[in-house]
Amino acid sequence: MGCSFWTFFYLSSVSASAITSMLKLVFYCQKCSELVSKGIKSIRFVESTRLIRHPYRSKAHRIVYFDDLGKRRVKFFDDPGGLGSQIAAEICVCPKCAHELMAERDSVKIE
Numbered sequence: 001m002g003c004s005f006w007t008f009f010y011l012s013s014v015s016a017s018a019i020t021s022m023l024k025l026v027f028y029c030q031k032c033s034e035l036v037s038k039g040i041k042s043i044r045f046v047e048s049t050r051l052i053r054h055p056y057r058s059k060a061h062r063i064v065y066f067d068d069l070g071k072r073r074v075k076f077f078d079d080p081g082g083l084g085s086q087i088a089a090e091i092c093v094c095p096k097c098a099h100e101l102m103a104e105r106d107s108v109k110i111e
């Protein structure tokens with residue numbers, strides 16, 4: 001074949017929407033900037049997290065159950081809130097880079 005993607009697009013009768021759907025199947029790795037071939041899944045790598053304090057929420061959780069007579073009942077519970085973590089930065093990488101990043105993260109010792 002030997003023709004570039006855009007030459008193929010220009011000369012063929014493939015519609016623009018078909019090209020767009022073809023492009024959705026591949027992605028650029030955000031670490032090595034290489035175009036990852038079709039069929040390889042992207043991996044979302046969490047770069048950093050932050051601590052967040054969740055507020056107390058009254059009647060936030062709902063549980064539906066059936067009593068002894070088979071009647072549908074609904075109960076509400078309060079959410080106590082508290083301290084938790086939240087994703088601050090995330091990148092979309094290829095499996096090779098994800099493996100490297102995880103190895104890097106595991107080698108870092110917290111002193």
Ligand SMILES: [Zn+2]
Nearest residue numbers: 029032094097
């Ligand atoms: Zn990569």
